[in-house]
Amino acid sequence: MKTQNYILILFIAFSCTMCNSSKKEDKTAVEKITSTEKEGEHIKLSPADSLKLVNHEIEIKGEVEFPLQLSIDSLRKMKVATISNFKIIGQNGDIKKDDKISKGVLLKDILEKAKIKQNGHKDRNFYIVARASDDYKATFSWAEIFNNPTGENTYVLFEENGKPVKNGEMVLICKNDIKTGPRHVYWLKSIEVYKVK
Ligand SMILES: Nc1nc2c(c(=O)[nH]1)N[C@H]1C(S)=C(S)[C@@H](COP(=O)(O)O)O[C@H]1N2
Ligand SMILES: [Mo]
Numbered sequence: 001m002k003t004q005n006y007i008l009i010l011f012i013a014f015s016c017t018m019c020n021s022s023k024k025e026d027k028t029a030v031e032k033i034t035s036t037e038k039e040g041e042h043i044k045l046s047p048a049d050s051l052k053l054v055n056h057e058i059e060i061k062g063e064v065e066f067p068l069q070l071s072i073d074s075l076r077k078m079k080v081a082t083i084s085n086f087k088i089i090g091q092n093g094d095i096k097k098d099d100k101i102s103k104g105v106l107l108k109d110i111l112e113k114a115k116i117k118q119n120g121h122k123d124r125n126f127y128i129v130a131r132a133s134d135d136y137k138a139t140f141s142w143a144e145i146f147n148n149p150t151g152e153n154t155y156v157l158f159e160e161n162g163k164p165v166k167n168g169e170m171v172l173i174c175k176n177d178i179k180t181g182p183r184h185v186y187w188l189k190s191i192e193v194y195k196v197k
Pocket of ligand 2: 091182
């Protein structure tokens with residue numbers, strides 16, 4: 001009887017060790033992927049290459065009735081808001097940029113102009129992708145923009161501290177994000193509306 005228990009305990013202990021070792025392998029795989037992603041983030045572009053990423057117009061497309069091409073001039077003709085003290089905060093909490101005063105138009109106003117193709121009031125499952133020329137992207141949901149304070153805090157900016165935007169002509173920001181870096185899209189190229197399938 002005693003030896004049987006002993007063997008049972010040994011067996012349990014052995015299977016636990018096996019479990020742990022496979023978990024360790026998984027973790028190393030994840031770490032490997034993260035480190036390559038990190039390398040990708042730090043590609044430094046030459047001034048000439050960075051100039052190639054600048055767009056003079058942004059395209060509003062996808063599930064909209066009126067696709068638009070908007071330049072700074074067309075944004076100026078819309079309702080322009082002044083945003084003060086906007087900080088870009090990176091993933092690690094570091095302040096990347098501190099704008100005293102910026103000018104822009106609400107993403108909500110832009111989307112209302114393009115008019116999302118909705119079939120009745122329950123057709124609200126859309127997502128909005130703000131895409132840059134380097135294919136950096138930020139995503140918003142219909143509810144965030146049209147039924148949440150985020151809608152009053154998401155802008156396409158064209159002027160920072162009285163000067164043109166530095167990286168590209170227009171940049172998308174979301175003022176009420178905790179870390180404002182991730183949904184700060186410079187070299188803005190398009191705003192795409194998709195329906196959840
Ligand atoms: N087009 C584009 N926008 C981008 C990025 C990028 O690589 N490309 N990086 C993002 C990140 S990770 C942060 S923290 C902020 C500030 O980045 P910066 O330090 O390159 O200014 O911009 C965001 N917007
Ligand atoms: Mo970042």
